[in-house]
Amino acid sequence: MERGDFLPFLLLLPVMLVVFFVMFLPLVYGIVISLFDYHMGDLDFGRDFVGLGNYIRMMQDKVFWKSTVNTLYFTAGAIAGDLFFGTLVSVWIQSLNERIRPIIRPIVTIPLLVSPIIIGLIWKYMFNINGGMVYWILSWFGLGAEQFPGLAGSATAMLCAIIAHWWQVIPFVVIVLSSGLVSIPNDYYEAAEMDGASFIQKFFKISFPSLMPQYMVILLFNGVDAIKVFDIIYALTGGGPNNSTMSLSLYAYKNAFDHFDMGYAMAISNATMLISFLVFGIVFVRYNAKARKEGIKG
Amino acid sequence: MKKKTRTRILQIIFGVVVFVIAILPVYMIVSSSLKPTLLIRKMPPEFVFEPTWTHYLKIFKQGNFLSYFKNSLIVAVTSTAVSILIGSLAAYGLAIMKSDWANRITGFLTFSKLLPAITIMIPLYVMLDKVQLLGGFVGVILSHIAINAPFTTWLVLGFIQDLPQDLFEAAKLDGCTRMKIFWRVVFPLLSPAIGSAVLLSLQYSWNELMFAMQFTSMKSYTLTVGVSRFVGAISVDWGQSSAAATVVMLPIILVGFFLQKYLVSGLTAGAVKG
Numbered sequence: 427m428e429r430g431d432f433l434p435f436l437l438l439l440p441v442m443l444v445v446f447f448v449m450f451l452p453l454v455y456g457i458v459i460s461l462f463d464y465h466m467g468d469l470d471f472g473r474d475f476v477g478l479g480n481y482i483r484m485m486q487d488k489v490f491w492k493s494t495v496n497t498l499y500f501t502a503g504a505i506a507g508d509l510f511f512g513t514l515v516s517v518w519i520q521s522l523n524e525r526i527r528p529i530i531r532p533i534v535t536i537p538l539l540v541s542p543i544i545i546g547l548i549w550k551y552m553f554n555i556n557g558g559m560v561y562w563i564l565s566w567f568g569l570g571a572e573q574f575p576g577l578a579g580s581a582t583a584m585l586c587a588i589i590a591h592w593w594q595v596i597p598f599v600v601i602v603l604s605s606g607l608v609s610i611p612n613d614y615y616e617a618a619e620m621d622g623a624s625f626i627q628k629f630f631k632i633s634f635p636s637l638m639p640q641y642m643v644i645l646l647f648n649g650v651d652a653i654k655v656f657d658i659i660y661a662l663t664g665g666g667p668n669n670s671t672m673s674l675s676l677y678a679y680k681n682a683f684d685h686f687d688m689g690y691a692m693a694i695s696n697a698t699m700l701i702s703f704l705v706f707g708i709v710f711v712r713y714n715a716k717a718r719k720e721g722i723k724g
Numbered sequence: 725m726k727k728k729t730r731t732r733i734l735q736i737i738f739g740v741v742v743f744v745i746a747i748l749p750v751y752m753i754v755s756s757s758l759k760p761t762l763l764i765r766k767m768p769p770e771f772v773f774e775p776t777w778t779h780y781l782k783i784f785k786q787g788n789f790l791s792y793f794k795n796s797l798i799v800a801v802t803s804t805a806v807s808i809l810i811g812s813l814a815a816y817g818l819a820i821m822k823s824d825w826a827n828r829i830t831g832f833l834t835f836s837k838l839l840p841a842i843t844i845m846i847p848l849y850v851m852l853d854k855v856q857l858l859g860g861f862v863g864v865i866l867s868h869i870a871i872n873a874p875f876t877t878w879l880v881l882g883f884i885q886d887l888p889q890d891l892f893e894a895a896k897l898d899g900c901t902r903m904k905i906f907w908r909v910v911f912p913l914l915s916p917a918i919g920s921a922v923l924l925s926l927q928y929s930w931n932e933l934m935f936a937m938q939f940t941s942m943k944s945y946t947l948t949v950g951v952s953r954f955v956g957a958i959s960v961d962w963g964q965s966s967a968a969a970t971v972v973m974l975p976i977i978l979v980g981f982f983l984q985k986y987l988v989s990g991l992t993a994g995a996v997k998g
Contacts, residue, residue: 433902437817438829440810441873448870449836449844456847466850518738530739532984534746539980539987541931543948544969547955548749551756551962557765559752593749598991605992647837654840657933661955675842675934682846683938691846699843710838 456692464689480693490694492669493677494701496584497653500673501705503588504595504652505645511592512599512644517629519600520607531604538597546661549590553577553662580670583663587671590658595651599644606640607633646709653702674698750973757966764962779967783950787964789971791943792950796972798861799936799946800929803868807925808918810869811876816906818877819884830881833874841934844870849938863939864946868932872925879924882993883917884910920990923983930976947972 460481462474484490515534519527537545552560553576564574577583614632623631656675659665665672665680675698682691756764758775783789818826845867852863887910895905933948940949951972954965980987 431822434817434821434826437813438821441814441833441877442829444810444866444870444873445833445836448848448866449839452844452847452851453839455851456843459847459850466853514738515742518735518742521735522739531988532981534742535980535984535987536746536750536977539927539931539976540750540973541933541948541951541976543931543933543952543955544753544973547951547965547969548753550955550960551753551966552749554765557767559748559767559769562767593745597746601988601991605988650838654842656842660933661952675840678842678846679934682849688846688850695840695843695846698840702838702840706838710835 457696459689460692460696462689465686466688474689476689480690481697483690484693484697489669489672489677490697493672493674493694494697496670496672497655497674497698497701498705500584500588500591500655501649501652503585504591504655505649507588507592508595508599508648509641509644512596512603515596515600516603516607517633519604531601534600535597537594538601540594542594542657543661545590545594546658549586549593549658550577550662553586577663578667580668583667583671587655587659587662590662591652591655594658595648598648602640602644603637606637610636642709642712646706649706649709650702653705654698674701750977753966753969754974756962757970759963761963764966779963780971783964783967783971787950787968788945789947789950789968792945792947793971795861795940795944796930796946796948799864799868800926802861803865803872803929804922804925806865807869807872807876808921811873811921812880812911812914812918813906814873814877815880815884816910818881820902830878833877836874841871845934845938852939858939859941859944861940861944864932864936864944867935867939868925868929872921872928876921876925879921879990879993880914880917883914887913916986916989917993919983919986920993923980923986924990926979927976931972 459469461477461479462469462471463476463479464474519530519534522530540548552558555561555571555576555578558576560576561570564570571578575582577586610633615628618628618632654675655673656679659671659673659676660679663671665676674694678691678694678698681687681694752769755769755771755773757779758777759770759773760776760778763770763773818830821829848863848867849858852858857863891909891913892905895909900908931948932946933952936946937949937952940946947968951965951968954960954968
């Protein structure tokens with residue numbers, strides 16, 4: 427409307443500057459350097475330029491593909507459990523007396539506040555074969571490290587990481603879903619009860635469809651969060667055994683700071699970004715378009 | 725009647741399981757930090773024991789945890805304060821912006837959430853190295869601001885848009901400039917949004933590991949970096965690492981507990997709005 431109205435832009439300037447210098451610039455720089463065989467120190471533009479060499483090397487790198495599969499497996503497992511258990515707990519909280527609910531919530535949300543590196547540490551302790559609580563509980567059923575090798579087994583280590591992630595993120599799901607459940611009018615349930623609907627029917631016919639926007643948010647936020655998983659795995663297994671828990675972020679990190687193979691590390695981290703965009707970009711664009719339609723005014 | 729009791733019993737059993745799963749891991753770490761080393765790996769766990777402070781004495785006296793704690797405070801408080809200030813100004817800027825740019829910029833800020841931290845962190849490390857800013861607080865504080873300020877903008881914008889338009893009109897009629905409207909009228913009404921933004925930014929910054937691990941050095945290590953060094957060791961000293969973990973998680977759990985209201989409203993804002 428008003429041309430030359432600079433105040434809004436002036437107010438935005440500090441945030442935009444930070445985003446430019448700390449996000450955008452490194453992003454571009456990372457794309458450029460990924461075209462070089464660069465190991466810290468001075469860069470010789472002529473000698474070190476390898477074009478797509480790092481990306482070709484990546485395509486032939488078995489560990490890269492393993493990390494990709496691991497990351498997607500982790501993301502899928504994490505989200506599936508988050509949604510399933512999160513829904514269960516939210517429905518349970520909703521079924522409670524209104525006087526008990528406010529007492530339960532702060533306790534259930536504790537894991538949300540704990541640092542992911544501590545989550546990794548906690549579960550490393552829980553999954554410890556010597557004196558970890560998980561193995562103590564398994565022993566009640568006659569199970570031990572042979573049946574469930576836990577962090578030491580290539581087949582089970584990622585599952586342990588997924589469980590640790592569930593523990594942290596389900597509280598977020600519960601908070602978001604509970605806020606959705608509260609806003610569903612009680613009449614709907616009462617009407618359904620009159621028609622003799624069972625508990626499960628009520629959930630799938632009433633609660634589930636009304637919670638769609640909440641599920642969308644959870645899918646987006648948790649998905650993005652899971653696909654860049656680093657801290658939990660760093661603490662829990664460090665990527666082992668035999669790279670079975672190596673995630674893309676961790677693999678890029680290791681190339682960068684164990685070998686200082688910066689060009690290659692940036693190629694991997696750019697691939698991580700691309701995968702994140704491919705998997706969640708669509709969800710994000712739909713979510714954003716919907717949000718805009720629902721009246722964020724210009 | 726019978727069916728009711730059965731549901732009630734199921735409800736209670738489920739509740740106990742949820743409770744135990746939520747609390748027990750935290751309890752185990754806190755109690756291990758107070759147990760003599762021999763008891764830590766004893767299963768079934770002893771719930772009654774004589775607490776010892778040896779592990780804490782070790783990490784504070786021989787380890788550098790006192791300085792890590794101070795560093796974490798510096799990083800978390802500075803990055804949060806700056807994020808809140810510039811983030812809420814930016815949100816107001818977006819709210820009073822009359823052009824299409826407002827939508828585009830909001831979309832762009834949200835889109836930055838899709839960016840994996842590692843993609844930024846590795847090139848940023850090289851850049852900071854070039855300008856010799858590695859090792860101090862600058863790199864880690866800046867990167868935390870880059871995450872928290874756009875988030876604050878987005879959160880506060882939602883709240884500003886919910887304020888009644890009459891408020892702005894009335895203030896305008898009184899002859900307030902737009903900046904005066906912000907400081908006198910809008911900002912005081914934003915306290916719930918600011919509360920959420922403060923808590924969530926503090927929480928992020930206090931708990932963040934990846935940026936902190938590479939951008940700091942011996943003198944500026946934060947708590948999470950201190951803990952990560954325990955975890956990386958070949959044989960983990962569970963007493964000391966439990967004590968360290970407790971020192972990291974207890975303060976933020978307590979803050980979150982008392983600011984529960986803001987935690988919930990901040991997290992659900994995204995689910996209700998865009």
